[in-house]
Amino acid sequence: MATSLYGASEAQDVICVFLEREGDTLQRVSLELLSKGRELADEVGWKLAGLLLGYYRMLPLMGQAFEVGADEIWVAEHPLLKTFTVEAYTSAAFQVIMNRKPSIFLCGATPNGRDLAGRLAVKLRTGLTADCTDLRMREGGILVGEVTGFGGGVLALIKTPQHRPQMATVRPGVFPLKPPRTERVSRAVEIISVTLDEAQVRTRVVEQVVGRGADITQSPVVVVGGRGIQGRFDLLRQLAELLGGEVGATRPPVDSGQIERERQVGQTGVVCRPKVAIVCGASGAFQFTVGIQHADTVIAINTDPEAPIFETADYGVVGDALQIVPALIEALRNSRVAVTSG
Amino acid sequence: MTQVEHLTVDDARWDTLFERTRGAVALCYQCGVCTALCPWGQVREGKPLSVRSLLRRAQLGVPDDHEDIWLCTACAQCESLCPRGVPVAEVFQSLRGMAWEERRVPKGLPSVLWSIYWNNNPWSQPPSHRSRWAKGLEVPRFDPSEHEVLYYVGCTAAYDRRAQKVARALVKLFQAAGVRFGTLGDEEPCCGDAAKSLGYTPYFEEIVQNAAQVFAQNGVRRLVATSPHCFDTFRNYAPRYQADFEAEHYTQFLDRCLSEGRLRFSREVPLRVTFHDPCFLGRRNDEYEAPRRILDAIPGLERVEMARSRQDALCCGGGGGRMWMETSAGERFANLRVQDALATGVQVLVTACPFCIACFEESVKAVGAPNLRVMDVAELAAMAIE
Amino acid sequence: MTYATNEPHLVVCVKVVPKPEEVRVDPQSRRLDRAGARSEINPPDLNAVEFALQIKDRFGGKVSILSMGPPFFEPYLRICLAMGADHVYLLSDRLFGGADTLATTYTLAQAVRRLEPVDLVLCGEESSDGATGQVPPGLAEWLGYQQITLVNDIEMDMSRRTVRGRRERQGGYEILEVPLPAVISVKTGCNEPRFWDYRLKPWAFAPERVTVWSASDMDVDPEFIGLAGSPTQVVGLEQAPSRERKRIMLSGSPQEVAQQLAARLREVLPLVP
Ligand SMILES: Cc1cc2nc3c(=O)[nH]c(=O)nc-3n(C[C@H](O)[C@H](O)[C@H](O)COP(=O)(O)OP(=O)(O)OC[C@H]3O[C@@H](n4cnc5c(N)ncnc54)[C@H](O)[C@@H]3O)c2cc1C
Ligand SMILES: Cc1cc2nc3c(=O)[nH]c(=O)nc-3n(C[C@H](O)[C@H](O)[C@H](O)COP(=O)(O)OP(=O)(O)OC[C@H]3O[C@@H](n4cnc5c(N)ncnc54)[C@H](O)[C@@H]3O)c2cc1C
Ligand code: SF4
């Protein structure tokens, strides 16, 4: 069997978490991973390190990472790391890892995190447990990742016994965020120099558009209005915006011109694949439900307890969508305040 | 006629079309009866589906990328009175077939064919869920040594929650009549009506042949279908592929059970109803009386006719593959048909086709007639037993 | 590498997968029971084939289908030929069995090397079985190609030898451009794959359309392929809690229900408050 670039005997007793930034803060999933990483590290008495790549204004990010439990932060600073490109980030992360030789390397399963981890694992010739829904620590510092397959129907437990680092990507939201800690034994920042060549970085960002309606078929959240919402798509739009999603509709509101034809969901409309579909005031006709059958989770709000939509929903609420949607918007707004201030 | 000179005429196209319609396209002598009868004329003021001129263009071999070739619902309204006996819907299917070859098909239609290919149904539903409609019912797997007929459920009744109720009502009726029946469960093959209607004939032929083979392997000699569309395919197309079984629509089968005294209706169903003839049962297969006899045998039920009925019944708009294409709000035949029903003052608009039910139920809401119910003959019949 | 023509060589990686809802974990043996399961082409891979064919429609060139898997994959892969692809390369050998993503990407990469010059390798975003989504970046790394993952639209520029991909991001989108050769992964459902053409079917099913390579036909290091080349090990399998809709009814005042819904949303939508 081929070996990784370094083996278990050379590996250090450290769990390293890739810290992905989003503007001036760390992505929530990175903090979640630090929280979990702390717990796993404590089980075996290891250290927890954060890997931070970037160019400027790194200090506040480090503070955040220490608060959630990192013992050390490995920092590589370089002009080519100012924004994420898979070439520069892979190369820099590779150099840091080869320098520090952590036993475990964790990364959020975000689009960039997956790009990075996928290339890094090959560069290091090691195993990667992808898209984990849980992580456990076994004797001798063996990491076991739980993953799902076959459309979520099968759970598999996967480990990388011999190769190092043991790599895993973890979906956002899997692990809870622990409250920040005040007492810390050590807070070490280690600057690791990396060499990067401009010629390596060949990805060009042609355009980045924010706020322009994403395609409803690709949206992670779709809030669908049926005849029962009486044209109040303004409410649904507010909800969709809060959740980072898009508004869709059944055929009747489209017919009566309340919303564009492109947003019709169903057999003769579009099929969407969101994480969540929130269906308000739609009876649940088959020609409609084929458009949401690939949604991971379906929430239905309908005044009629007998409405067939409830048969194809994960969570159902019998009630007036025009009251429940505003209440939900309110509830989400309040909790957002709670999170950022807490 | 001067316009014709500007058109490019393509002999090869004409030959292909001639061959595919087995010469039928040549019969048309341009009288225009079809255009006048076609229901599209009733919903599209000023721009009817000009069947006659499309046929003329076809005869001339004019490459037709006209989106109108996708409108035909195969209702056979025109065919029933065409003095030359032109199978208009088949001509449209052939034109659609050429459009497939040139990759000029409306969005969404390739997905319908892929769904049949991967899922054995045109509704993108998992093939392993095909027999779920029967949950909690006693529905045995077909066994030729025990069963007199195969109940062919069909994709729509198997998956569409509304149409499932029809299949369940039928099971109740079969049981009440002591019918020894079984189904093919998840192995039931798709009939291919969608592929035929959408004009992808070579694939349709593959599907029917496969279905015929599955039936033969299972020793099926007689089948009863929920949908007139499946019934039509099995009755009129399967024989072209050496199929050795007989197909009936369930209304025909129940009608016989009644006349043989196997099935008796004992409960009153005091409703005023009107029957809508599905095109694929009536005009396409000449069965107008069986469903009416069933309804008339139900005690307490009062049946009235709509102004246009039997040969003149207006199509619901769901045939010819239109179930998989969007029809703009003002152009749905079903809205007019619901008005026809409302004019009779009935409580229930009855039909015997899952496509009709889907179209009518939506139109009943669209035209704001909350007191008109849409039901299937089987559902009313099931109310009348035990 | 020299390019004689402007006509691209497109390689599409296609996997044949069991229909996910038909796979079970045997409760006794704790093994996957996929014997009775129907197979299909991994759905996003058909979207990748469609993009490749659109590029071919526009620029000419050829589309090679590349797959690693057992011999029963073959008839499925031929469907891609009936859609308009030119040739199938099936990497099939017991020695390739049990490969994790490292071994899979290595093996596929060695095949791509053999097919070079290659301009673009297209993959689906993830498979419906393993669903790691790690094959596209891993493949790009072995090959030293550029990559753009999760795109829902692509545009090739053969004169500048670049490819652009559009990917959705939170509340918007971005367009990235990389030089060729590159690896692209495409989002499920981003286009509508053309249906197979019955006129191509007899051609597609002619024996010579498919080339099967075993390990000995390829330049592969036995240490890097199959189970032997896979650092990861599966240590347990379980049937996940039901995939059916839960049908849980929530009740209370609008405010109470809203609180419950907000909590459920937080469970399934990590990126929101
Ligand atoms: C060929 C064909 C193709 C079709 N294609 C599509 C398609 O692609 N997409 C599609 O959507 N439909 C399609 N349809 C139509 C489909 O059959 C249904 O008619 C349609 O989906 C019904 O829309 P709805 O649920 O919004 O309206 P309704 O069926 O009228 O349902 C409205 C619901 O709102 C509830 N309600 C009322 N007030 C409130 C309130 N205040 N709060 C909460 N709930 C309330 C009611 O209880 C009711 O259940 C198609 C039909 C046909 C025949
Ligand atoms: C439940 C389950 C979980 C697993 N988890 C892991 C894990 O965490 N880590 C790990 O290393 N392995 C894992 N595996 C093994 C992994 O599925 C295989 O390595 C597989 O060969 C490639 O990964 P994938 O299916 O996840 O592909 P993905 O990366 O999800 O596939 C993306 C695209 O790559 C292309 N592609 C993938 N496989 C092939 C192929 N054989 N031939 C041609 N093209 C292909 C296709 O275009 C596909 O759409 C898991 C397997 C199962 C069943
Ligand atoms: S009714 Fe018949 S003969 Fe007359 S135009 Fe139509 S198809 Fe031709």
Ligand code: SF4
């Ligand atoms: S079959 Fe019906 S829809 Fe088609 S052209 Fe004739 S009348 Fe019109």
